Amino acid sequence: MTRDAIRFWRHGRVVEVTGFHPRTTLLDYLRLNERKLGTKEGCAEGDCGACTVALGRVRGGRVRYEPVNACILLLGQVDGAELVTVEDLAVGDDLHPVQAAMVARHGSQCGFCTPGIVMSLFALYHEGGRPLDRQAANDALAGNLCRCTGYRPIVDAALDACSAEAGDHFTKASDATVQGLTALADGRDLFIGDAARFFAAPASEDSLAALYAQHPDATLVAGCTDVGLWVTKGMAELDRVIWLGRVAGLDIIEDSDDALAIGATATHAQAYSSLARIDADLGELMRRFGSAQVRASGTVGGNIANGSPIGDLAPALIALDSTIELRRGDATRTLPLESFFIAYRRQDRQPGEYLRRVTVPKLKAHEVFRAYKVSKRFDEDISAAMGAFRFTLDGRRVASARIAFGGMAGIPKRATETEQALAGISLDDPSAWGEALAAIGRDYQPLDDHRASAAYRSTVARNLLFKALSETASGRTDATRLVGGREALEAAE
């Protein structure tokens, strides 16, 4: 039953690859094995986008193309997908519409970032059929650094080429591609290698539980947006890899009246709109989460399980009182998300145990949510500090509060003293907020690092609480936001 080769769709046919080292990246496969040299290595950590390629998968009965960073994606992760690289777009001398627009708009100078940009635009092009504005083009390009052009011509090329309904040779081949991809979804476990060195991709939770119990020292990989750097920068051996991307049902998102349950392998891109429906600030947070490439690969579960002290999503989910479900062998347990994080990069997860899903309670009528990400660069950056607030109101008073910050401690952490100080305060009397504003200083003793100083973090934390209270008091955000004002977002809904 077990398959011992990955299979993916390329140029209208199935490619099978086996016998590769589990840590082989897709970029190395392309450049060193296929000798397709259009895809470039710019940073080898998923931040510059020069290595962007598109993966096509069947969703909702049609092929959806998403951009991914080939430098930190493991080769094994393309199993079951269509792989599209920059060489595949033009037909003979006829450039693809996104390529033609890039040339016409003078969108390349040194040209090294250009293949990756073309591939991000290719994915955007296939989202087509909607009026594209500058903000959407910027969002699609946030993961592609260009050092020459200043981006204006690239964004213009996106606006020229990506607003219409897609109609390229991939569109024409889509029926065949759907058939081909559907045939690849065989539901078999994948295991390449031996017990000492393997790339495995179980197809069911039972297979996963059994395999992980057998190899508790294996590395679980979901999107690989973090583990990829262990390989390219940390030179990790990464001999035993269990990729979760094929586990049936683990990516399901269940949206009920009072909660959102997100399967551990649902990508940020998949969870984006569901989270945005809980609250506009959560949507804005997701818009600024990594880049299109990172959101297409990275998963909600991975972001939690890797225990980043910042983990943009975790503080927001803690403030919303989320819970997580873990499984080991046949046993499952549920715990509050906040108690999962024990210390810097250490979580309450046993050997052989994996994260199944996270459940996010929805806001009730008298609850107000605010989340703010503060980073050195506005988009595609990791927070210096990230604050999330849920106020339960009793008329014009704060009855209770849940507050969590990232970047302020070794883990995403609650502000318990501040929460107590807020209980009962009046929104109409800012002079009464002082004790709570001071309490933040007792809740957190942040560190200096390359992102920000401790003094900055402390000041920002206090100011964000002030901002959250001000916005809750006024019910408005247009005088307190640079972008992402809730009024504009809600008007656009």
Place this chain on the structure above:
Amino acid sequence: MNERIKMDVPAASPLRHDDAAETLRHVRQPLPHDSGRKHVQGTAQYIDDIREPEGTLHVAIGQSPKARGRLISLDVSAGRAVPGVVAVLTADDIPGKNDVSPAFGDDRLFVEDVIDFLGQAVFAVVATNRDVARRAVKLAVMEIEHERPSITVEDALERGETVLPDYAFGRGDANAAIAASPRSLAGQFRVGGQEHFYLEGQVALAIPGEDGDVHVYSSTQHPSEVQHVVARVLDIPDSYVVCETRRMGGGFGGKESQATQWAVTAALAARVTGRPCKLRLDRDDDFILTGKRHDFRCDWSVGFDEDGRIQGYAVELLARCGCSADLSGGVVDRAMFHADNAYWMPAVHVGSKRLKTNTVSNTAFRGFGGPQGMLAAEHVMDQIAWATGRDPLDVRYANFYRPGGNHTPFGMEVEETDTLLGLVQNLERSSDYRARRQEIAAFNASSPIMKRGLALTPVKFGISFTLTHLNQAGALVHVYQDGSVHLNHGGTEMGQGLYIKVAQVVAEEFGIAMERVRITATTTAKVPNTSPTAASSGSDLNGMAARVAAGAIKRRMIAHAAKAYDVPEEQVEFRDDRVFIGNESLSFTELARKCIQARVALSEAGHYATPKITWNRDKATGRPFFYFAYGAACSEVIVDTLTGENRLLRADILHDVGKSLNPAIDIGQIEGGFVQGMGWLTTEELVFNSEGRLLTHAPSTYKIPVASDVPADFRVALYPNANREETIYRSKAVGEPPIMLANSVFCALADAVHSLDPSKAVPLDAPATPEAILRACEALRGRPMG
């Protein structure tokens, strides 16, 4: 928010200009980059894409884990034993001189004894693949006797360590003038460094030949220097080394002197192993192992009258050069040359120190020190405005170079004072500066948290290498018997569009279609003894040299045609791929063929040397620049005064490229330079810890602008202004000047903060990160951050 993009680039027709007699077919056309179609298809070859010769080996660098000290012992035996490792190279393997410096002999290929910075190359591993080489370098054991490193300007001042002697120039007694002024101010202003972040990292491929010769493919702005240093290190004549560069994936100055070490390492590996060797730095290693824009501390004092008019200015430019001289002599000189920016300073002192720190050696970066000197001048303009309560633009107007006040601190006359004033007045009108100033004041009065800011700043940038002998170039042009043309010159293509501009010049000269001109890779074997492609000089120099070469061939073709058809030479004209000879005409190809049959040479090496320039550094007199390029920008920002986060809302740019060779390429340089400059002054922050470790060593931690940082309302226009000097088609250089248009963004951020308390000066250094801005906001609110 307004979504308007305005570009003064015509779709297909030439720019209008005042010289009606000018009929040009290619020059002034907005032609796309010659590699544009290849870029978008991924078929443009960079060094790492060249088909590797059979048996190619890969090199990785072993780095010092300490910033200052002595290497006591090095044991690489474990690495040597790894399967796949072919050789481990140390200083002992160098046949020639262990010296990869551009001039001063103070850069080692590999550490022998003294360790100068954390990350410095100590050895290299050569292996059958890159992964094996990178893993094997980790196995070395180094014993190091280390001591406390110098990291900051203050560390270096305390130790009194410099890489080159101090230097100063000026006019009159600046300090006395300041003391005698009605008003005076003094302060310290810090300007941060900048990582180039060319998207293609440093890379070279060396292929050994016969008799010890070697062919090096290098991503370098300076192939001749790579050739020379490879020869020096391998102890072979320059003539045994060929360095070839088709294109770089970005350079920005970072590959002017500092591409050399990696090319030399690859060449040494090729020598030792006898096999082709490639070295491509990982991005983190590239950050750690290569120099950056110099950061400065500027100690300034200024005296002025109640109108803000400067009476005296004194500035000490304290540059953190890193561990060796590299190009710091010229970089800091250029900072000094631009310490005035566009302003007349009756009495002035510009001093400088080139401080030595135990950090990677800082190097050329677009603007070459100019931006740092100019930003300090703009900061002082703002300080005067804050002190006098006058509009910062009015203070700038009060101080512009003007007739009667038109000599720089180094004595060169500013001839185009009218250009500068006209350009700024024009931009003031087109950007609606005054009305927006009022509108912003009204907004700020009613907005306690969000504050907007506005600034309009000028750019005056000197064009020429200040090392006079570098102002020369060569080109090689062949016309073949089928009428196709082979073009080669000493300039390198790093994305700036040099190749297409020079090809436009050559096609224009011959009156032929662009398609006939084959652009070929820069190589030391075709055009020797070249200068780096730097100092914005690429088109000025190489365009002229190529025109000289093509012109010489053309004159021989004319002479032959005139003789063969018995018409005066004046009646021979090259146009539309044909040659018109009296009443007859024939194709360009037919004339080429006839010339060959008549034994007329259709190949020529052209050479050009910039006229007029002189510079005596010892006496600080002369004319170091052929001319100045001008520009101005008006930026509007909004700042969140609770977090320091900010957005650039609108930018208006008017820039002087003379008469453009290619307006599309020039607009691209202006926009790209502006955004790169904005990154330098806002989000790009280099952080070294006290041990000398660079903590911002990759794009995950070092943040260059992304698409959303570019203003939705971005209006860029070319200022119609023919170069009064005889440059190639009266154009002006455009590579570096636009960087400094971004000074307006920095000043606008300070302006926004200033609205919190107009009675105070804004203590804001560069880069204006959100943290730096919030610190300034809290200072104006009178409550220190923390």
